[in-house]
Amino acid sequence: MESTINTAKAVRWPTGAGAMVGIGLMAGVDEIVFHQILAWHHFYDGASETIGIMADGFLHAFELVLLVAGFFLLLDLRRRNMLLTKLAWAGTLVGAGGFQLFDGIVNHKLLRLHQVRYVDNVLPYDVAWNAVGLLLLGIGLIMYRRRVSNHD
Amino acid sequence: MMNIAIPEETWQDYIPVSIVALLGITYLLLFLGLRRRRRNISYWHLGSFVIGTFILAVGMAPPMMHWGHDDIRGHMVQHLLIAMYAPIFLVLGVPLKLLLLSVPPSVARNMTIFLKSRAIHILSHPFTALLLNVGGMYILYLTPLYQLSLGSPLLHGVVHVHFVLAGCLFAWSVIGLEALPNRPDLYVRLAVIFLSIALHGCLCKIMYVYALPDITNTAAGIGAATCKTYSGVMTGVDEGMVAAGQEAAVMMYYWGDLAELILLVIVFTLWFFRKQPNVRLRTVFPG
Numbered sequence: 097m098e099s100t101i102n103t104a105k106a107v108r109w110p111t112g113a114g115a116m117v118g119i120g121l122m123a124g125v126d127e128i129v130f131h132q133i134l135a136w137h138h139f140y141d142g143a144s145e146t147i148g149i150m151a152d153g154f155l156h157a158f159e160l161v162l163l164v165a166g167f168f169l170l171l172d173l174r175r176r177n178m179l180l181t182k183l184a185w186a187g188t189l190v191g192a193g194g195f196q197l198f199d200g201i202v203n204h205k206l207l208r209l210h211q212v213r214y215v216d217n218v219l220p221y222d223v224a225w226n227a228v229g230l231l232l233l234g235i236g237l238i239m240y241r242r243r244v245s246n247h248d
Numbered sequence: 249m250m251n252i253a254i255p256e257e258t259w260q261d262y263i264p265v266s267i268v269a270l271l272g273i274t275y276l277l278l279f280l281g282l283r284r285r286r287r288n289i290s291y292w293h294l295g296s297f298v299i300g301t302f303i304l305a306v307g308m309a310p311p312m313m314h315w316g317h318d319d320i321r322g323h324m325v326q327h328l329l330i331a332m333y334a335p336i337f338l339v340l341g342v343p344l345k346l347l348l349l350s351v352p353p354s355v356a357r358n359m360t361i362f363l364k365s366r367a368i369h370i371l372s373h374p375f376t377a378l379l380l381n382v383g384g385m386y387i388l389y390l391t392p393l394y395q396l397s398l399g400s401p402l403l404h405g406v407v408h409v410h411f412v413l414a415g416c417l418f419a420w421s422v423i424g425l426e427a428l429p430n431r432p433d434l435y436v437r438l439a440v441i442f443l444s445i446a447l448h449g450c451l452c453k454i455m456y457v458y459a460l461p462d463i464t465n466t467a468a469g470i471g472a473a474t475c476k477t478y479s480g481v482m483t484g485v486d487e488g489m490v491a492a493g494q495e496a497a498v499m500m501y502y503w504g505d506l507a508e509l510i511l512l513v514i515v516f517t518l519w520f521f522r523k524q525p526n527v528r529l530r531t532v533f534p535g
Binding site (some may be wrong): 146149150153154156157158160161165167168171172174235 | 331414442444445446447449450454457469483505508509512513516517519520
């Protein structure tokens with residue numbers, strides 16, 4: 097009984113910590129590459145309400161805390177010899193892809209905080225954006241399944 | 249009022265920076281006294297406090313004070329330096345521990361009794377600090393208070409003192425390096441940092457969207473209007489003021505974020521090494 101609990105924990109912890117880092121990293125890529133370097137995204141594009149701004153602010157704070165917390169959890173797992181590297185990578189990809197999809201669907205389309213790029217036809221950009229998210233998510237899930245079934 | 253007279257420097261301009269220098273010298277003397285008595289206090293604390301004092305001094309230097317008074321972007325740089333960056337380094341200098349070790353034991357005992365009091369417990373709670381820190385900013389930037397402070401030297405001084413004290417109280421209560429009895433645990437402090445990042449970011453966007461604080465009819469607004477911004481060349485005074493205000497809000501957003509990130513890393517680093525007191529970096533990064 098106890099060994100199953102430990103196995104569950106041994107799987108859950110690195111995956112979870114990896115997912116936290118993945119979400120934070122993807123949010124960081126969004127912030128640095130698309131907002132700052134390419135300047136495709138705007139700080140504020142005039143389309144969203146105050147409630148959208150507030151939601152965005154809280155989401156951003158959440159991502160920042162996740163990034164640092166996840167990184168330190170990985171360090172802590174490593175110190176305790178509990179860091180299953182492949183699971184951590186799988187978690188990272190799932191987190192990154194999941195966040196990309198969430199950003200593409202909820203932030204861009206439902207909350208309309210900002211668009212991928214301000215061009216006449218934004219559809220190809222939206223499709224590419226969400227496809228990348230789906231791809232990362234898929235690879236992460238496959239890695240996770242493989243690692244877990246190898247373990248058994 | 250298009251021509252702004254550049255105010256001549258007077259001796260009063262040097263008061264804030266002198267107070268900061270005095271603070272730094274006091275710390276240094278107490279620190280050296282403790283080392284001479286072979287008390288356990290690390291040079292890391294000294295280094296951190298010196299950096300904090302330096303940042304605070306830059307933020308309080310006469311040219312910075314003038315820039316901060318005449319241009320909202322200058323004000324924002326000052327705000328970041330004295331209320332967000334300097335406090336982190338000052339708090340890592342463990343000033344309270346230094347003081348308690350330096351004063352005579354009887355005084356230290358009385359100070360400890362005072363620190364254990366209910367009033368101090370409430371005041372030093374991270375939520376109180378958050379309210380004083382971010383709440384103060386909401387009041388300053390979203391009400392006419394900012395505009396009023398530009399016209400009154402007294403109010404201007406109070407705003408700056410509040411910036412420094414609230415910033416230090418916030419950093420001190422969430423970092424939690426100097427343990428007080430009944431200190432809220434890690435989750436409470438993380439929740440407060442989370443709220444701080446969120447509310448700080450929201451404030452910046454609100455300022456950006458609604459062109460707040462209102463700086464029309466102030467020397468700062470007109471001064472800002474004559475400057476160039478990276479968003480392009482201005483055509484009129486009003487547009488220039490709005491652009492300068494927005495530039496200040498964006499600056500507050502990104503640089504404020506970095507300060508909060510540093511705070512998070514410090515909190516987690518302390519958690520990491522406190523969890524297993526004897527762990528060394530070598531075991532974390534072997535080879």
